[in-house]
Amino acid sequence: MSSDEQDQEPVKTICPYCGVGCGIQVQPGEDPGDMRFMPWGDAPVNEGRVCIKGGAATQVVDHEDRLTDPLIKEDGEFREATWEEAYERIVSELEEVREEHGPDAMGFFGSSKTMNEENYLLQKLARRYGTNNVDNCTRMCHASTVWALRTSLGAGAMTNSMEDLKNEADLFWIQGANPAEQHPIANSNYFRQAVLDGATVIQVDPHANKTTRSFDIEETERHQHLQVEPGADIPLLNVVLKTILENDWVDEEFIENRTEGFEDLKETLEDFDKEAAAEEAGVPLEDIELAAKKYAEADNAAIFTGMGMSQHTCGVDNVQNEINLALITGNVGRPGTGVNPLRGQNNVQGTSDVGAMPNVLPGYQLVDDDEARESVEDVWGFEIPDEPGLTNVEITSNIGEKIHGMYVMGENPVMSEPDANHVAELLEEVGFMVVQDIFMTETAEYADVVLPATTWAERGGTVTNTDRRVQRMRGVQKVHENTKHDLEILSEVGTRLFGEGFDFDTPEEVFEELREVCPIYHGMSYDALGEEGLHWPCYESGDEGDQFLYEDSFDTESGLGQIEGVTHQPPKETPDDEYPLILTTARLEEHYNTGTMSRRSPRLNKQYPENFVDVHPNDAERYGIEDGEKITVKSRRGEITVEAHVTEDIKEGVIWTTPHFAAASANALTNAVLDERAKIPEYKAAAAEIEVEVQPSDADPEAPADD
Numbered sequence: 040m041s042s043d044e045q046d047q048e049p050v051k052t053i054c055p056y057c058g059v060g061c062g063i064q065v066q067p068g069e070d071p072g073d074m075r076f077m078p079w080g081d082a083p084v085n086e087g088r089v090c091i092k093g094g095a096a097t098q099v100v101d102h103e104d105r106l107t108d109p110l111i112k113e114d115g116e117f118r119e120a121t122w123e124e125a126y127e128r129i130v131s132e133l134e135e136v137r138e139e140h141g142p143d144a145m146g147f148f149g150s151s152k153t154m155n156e157e158n159y160l161l162q163k164l165a166r167r168y169g170t171n172n173v174d175n176c177t178r179m180c181h182a183s184t185v186w187a188l189r190t191s192l193g194a195g196a197m198t199n200s201m202e203d204l205k206n207e208a209d210l211f212w213i214q215g216a217n218p219a220e221q222h223p224i225a226n227s228n229y230f231r232q233a234v235l236d237g238a239t240v241i242q243v244d245p246h247a248n249k250t251t252r253s254f255d256i257e258e259t260e261r262h263q264h265l266q267v268e269p270g271a272d273i274p275l276l277n278v279v280l281k282t283i284l285e286n287d288w289v290d291e292e293f294i295e296n297r298t299e300g301f302e303d304l305k306e307t308l309e310d311f312d313k314e315a316a317a318e319e320a321g322v323p324l325e326d327i328e329l330a331a332k333k334y335a336e337a338d339n340a341a342i343f344t345g346m347g348m349s350q351h352t353c354g355v356d357n358v359q360n361e362i363n364l365a366l367i368t369g370n371v372g373r374p375g376t377g378v379n380p381l382r383g384q385n386n387v388q389g390t391s392d393v394g395a396m397p398n399v400l401p402g403y404q405l406v407d408d409d410e411a412r413e414s415v416e417d418v419w420g421f422e423i424p425d426e427p428g429l430t431n432v433e434i435t436s437n438i439g440e441k442i443h444g445m446y447v448m449g450e451n452p453v454m455s456e457p458d459a460n461h462v463a464e465l466l467e468e469v470g471f472m473v474v475q476d477i478f479m480t481e482t483a484e485y486a487d488v489v490l491p492a493t494t495w496a497e498r499g500g501t502v503t504n505t506d507r508r509v510q511r512m513r514g515v516q517k518v519h520e521n522t523k524h525d526l527e528i529l530s531e532v533g534t535r536l537f538g539e540g541f542d543f544d545t546p547e548e549v550f551e552e553l554r555e556v557c558p559i560y561h562g563m564s565y566d567a568l569g570e571e572g573l574h575w576p577c578y579e580s581g582d583e584g585d586q587f588l589y590e591d592s593f594d595t596e597s598g599l600g601q602i603e604g605v606t607h608q609p610p611k612e613t614p615d616d617e618y619p620l621i622l623t624t625a626r627l628e629e630h631y632n633t634g635t636m637s638r639r640s641p642r643l644n645k646q647y648p649e650n651f652v653d654v655h656p657n658d659a660e661r662y663g664i665e666d667g668e669k670i671t672v673k674s675r676r677g678e679i680t681v682e683a684h685v686t687e688d689i690k691e692g693v694i695w696t697t698p699h700f701a702a703a704s705a706n707a708l709t710n711a712v713l714d715e716r717a718k719i720p721e722y723k724a725a726a727a728e729i730e731v732e733v734q735p736s737d738a739d740p741e742a743p744a745d746d
Contacts, residue, residue: 049077051570052512053502054093055152055495055636058382059201059225060504060572061085061093065496065515072101072518074496083571084201084504090223095642097496100518102639104478106491107519117489122523125488130535132471132487133168136444142169142424146434146442149175149395150449151384152636154500154512156549157525158386159393159401160541161448164533167421167540171397171406171428172442175390178430179455180346183354183717184380185391189403191362191601193594194559196388198377199341200506200574200586205229207375210337211240212330214272214361215347215723216381219249221626222505225381226253230343234261239337241330244347245269245623246653246695247688263330265322266690269623270610270724272348274316276360277607278324279331281308283367288335290369297593298366300602307604319607321690335368339375346383347625350722354714356605366600372589382505383626385495389503392560392575393553397428401557415556420540430718432711435462443470448525449492451635453481454701457709457720458676475528480635481701491522498524500546501568503575507584509563510572610724611712612675614692618726620658621693622674622708630699637699650700651682654729655691659683662729671730672696677707678730694727 049064062082066075074097080087109125110117120128136144147165149158158175165173177185185195192198204211211230218226231253234240239261240254245268254262267275283289284305294301317324334340342365348357361378370376382388394401400423404411412423434442435452456462466472466485474483475490483489498514526546533541543549547565554561562577574584592598614621627647630637637643652672654664664670666685671678672694681696681703689695698705710725 050513050515051079051082052496052515053385053510054089055096055385056092057222058384058387058505059084059222060385060502060508060510061089061224062510063089063093063096065097067515071516074100074515084508085224085228088224088228091646092637092643095640098640098642099636100494100496102478104639105519106477106479106489106522108491108521110489112487122521125490126531126535128488129473129532133444133446133536136471137168140443143172143428144441144443145170145172146429146431146445147173148431148434148445148447148450148452149173149390151176151387151390152449152495153390153525154386154498154502154546155389155393155509155553156500156546157448157529158390158395159549159553160526160529160533160543161446162393162395163419164529164536164541166423167419167533167537169424171424171426172434173395173428174397174431174434175387175395176384176431176450176455177387177391177396178432178719179722180383180387181349181380182430182719183349183351183714184344184358186717187355187358187362188378188380191359191595191603192371192378192589194588195391195403197379197506198371198588199374199379200508201225201229203374203586204341204379205233208233208339208341209238209375210334210340211238211343212243212334212340212364213240213250213343214243214345215349215357216343216345217244217248217250217625218343218381219253221345221383222381225505226250237261239333241265241333243267243272243275245690245693246625263326263333265326265330268319268321268690269621269693270351271320271607272357273353273360273605273607275320275322275327276364277308277311278313278316278320278327279334280304280360280363280367281311281313282328282331283335284308286332286335288332289367293369294367297372298600298602299597301367304363304367304602304604307606316607334364339373340368340370341376342370342378344378344380347723349380349719351724352611352712352714352721353608354719355716356608359603360605362600363602363604366602371600372587372591374587377587380505386502388505388507389501389509392503393557397430401553402559404558418552418555432456432713432718432720435465436711438465438469445469445472447472447474447482447486449476451480451482453485454698454704454706456711457706457722458711459704459706460677461711475525478635478639490528491519492528493517493522493524498526500526501550507574508572509560509568509575511565511568611721612710612724612726614726618674618728619692620727620729622672622705622725622727623693623695623723624698624705624709625695627697627699630697638701649682650679650697650703650705651684653684653686653689653695655689655693656685656687657691658694658729659685662731664729664731669732671732672708673728673730674708674710674725676710679703679705679707694729
């Protein structure tokens with residue numbers, strides 16, 4: 040380390056990858072792009088520990104692929120432009136779209152890779168433009184979770200904190216989540232530690248994975264893996280609920296005083312056939328009944344839910360059934376309990392909190408709630424449309440019809456949305472699209488204007504992690520002179536379009552306005568966040584935030600938790616003669632989301648440089664597949680060629696792959712059908728087929744056969 044580098048203090052910030060919110064330090068070097076990761080030993084969430092992604096986070100800050108100047112497309116080719124040219128083009132095009140087609144012809148995409156303040160400005164910009172067509176990637180991961188939790192309990196977030204779960208939970212019910220792979224530090228520091236200290240864990244997942252193995256602790260039998268069929272979570276949970284009802288393991292006092300809808304659940308399950316449901320779930324009945332007993336008899340049982348539950352056309356019902364389980368056993372409203380979605384990206388919780396969604400304003404206030412809308416209008420000084428807008432999937436699917444323009448900040452729908460080939464075809468037809476990002480993403484290739492933004496390490500702001508902790512990120516130094524912070528770009532575009540209401544110089548100034556219109560953040564301040572952060576809700580100045588929610592009542596209209604019986608809905612595509620397999624998808628520890636950052640990290644890419652597919656040995660034998668062989672996986676929407684990994688981690692008849700790799704992304708195959716309420720796509724179950732190439736023989740075809 041040089042003496043100059045020693046003179047510069049390391050900067051404390053937050054890892055830019057998953058939603059755990061680990062604190063890290065970045066050591067500046069002599070050159071602007073020279074930054075080194077350093078541990079932050081007493082960081083509040085992770086106490087200095089990081090996963091492989093966190094340790095490699097600085098590797099992409101000065102990557103050779105960085106966008107460094109604005110680009111404008113002319114005659115199908117990009118040319119470098121000045122910022123003035125770029126701003127003039129954006130403003131004139133946005134004004135033209137509104138004049139010709141109306142404000143609802145624009146769609147705005149927020150980003151979980153950017154700060155609360157930037158997403159707040161983007162959604163404010165959309166609403167000042169005159170539309171609620173603004174959304175973010177929570178639509179792709181947890182929209183159904185947010186819907187179910189908000190309507191049945193009150194808030195679309197973890198009910199508890201990782202700290203109280205580690206200290207107080209006797210049992211973890213982990214369904215459709217893989218924390219050892221997707222939230223490694225939460226799993227190792229909190230969940231696995233709790234199991235080492237005596238807690239039990241029930242894991243429900245079609246795929247044996249790092250989470251399965253992380254709880255395989257010698258000399259204990261406290262881990263149970265229920266390897267469910269993809270899309271059969273409701274039958275399995277209904278067996279659990281029916282078993283609890285049959286044995287009267289319910290918390291009658293809690294049900295009576297704190298809930299409504301219990302009779303509906305009992306009626307739904309009155310004639311329920313547990314044996315048939317267990318067969319449908321692909322799990323022995325006695326194993327499900329044992330898991331039900333363990334959960335019901337625990338003093339404090341906590342549910343963790345993930346995208347394996349939410350990414351279905353019945354995603355809302357899936358999560359509702361988890362809520363049912365927690366409510367009938369009284370496992371909500373105290374430490375070590377609750378229903379806890381593990382959020383996948385650095386700021387996906389905060390992006391939703393600040394209103395970058397088509398149906399809610401900051402703080403999850405409904406846009407069609409007159410009182411809430413008017414209170415925000417009083418601060419903003421303009422009228423807000425009173426009907427929910429289109430989701431991001433609906434925006435892209437309506438290109439050329441309702442949608443004629445798009446503003447995309449830090450998102451990559453060509454990679455993240457289902458049926459990706461069709462998404463690319465649609466983006467070819469959009470009238471005008473501006474993308475602001477740090478790299479030329481697969482989506483930016485289709486843009487008319489591309490704006491070079493700064494990375495997470497170059498700017499400050501706040502982010503909100505998976506257990507509602509709002510924390511400050513701090514910029515180290517700017518790497519490329521002609522790039523601009525997302526906040527600076529949005530402030531300039533908003534001011535040029537509308538004059539007033541967007542003239543902000545710092546994230547703190549934006550945060551101060553956010554506090555005025557977002558009740559759950561109202562009591563916070565930049566100074567109060569400090570290095571520890573605060574858990575929302577903070578309603579009044581001086582509030583220290585709540586480690587767990589709903590101690591006395593739920594934030595529903597009646598103040599009661601909502602129980603609602605649900606019935607099984609199979610995936611919209613099921614195996615048939617043409618596509619006899621079920622394809623399901625998930626993420627890897629070494630990569631992140633669409634791979635825009637992680638695929639450019641030498642350390643991360645070395646681990647998994649390309650995509651692969653897991654195939655059960657019986658399926659491999661039937662198709663004649665050797666481990667490590669390249670195969671083609673097909674669905675009704677596309678095909679990818681990947682290496683086959685033959686493993687018993689997956690069930691027979693099921694294949695498993697990832698969405699991280701542009702060259703062979705799972706989302707070329709996934710189904711774009713949506714949950715009717717949450718509008719989340721069904722990534723977790725699609726009909727598929729395998730094709731194995733016949734290798735040509737080296738022998739001369741004209742040569743005579745051997746005798």
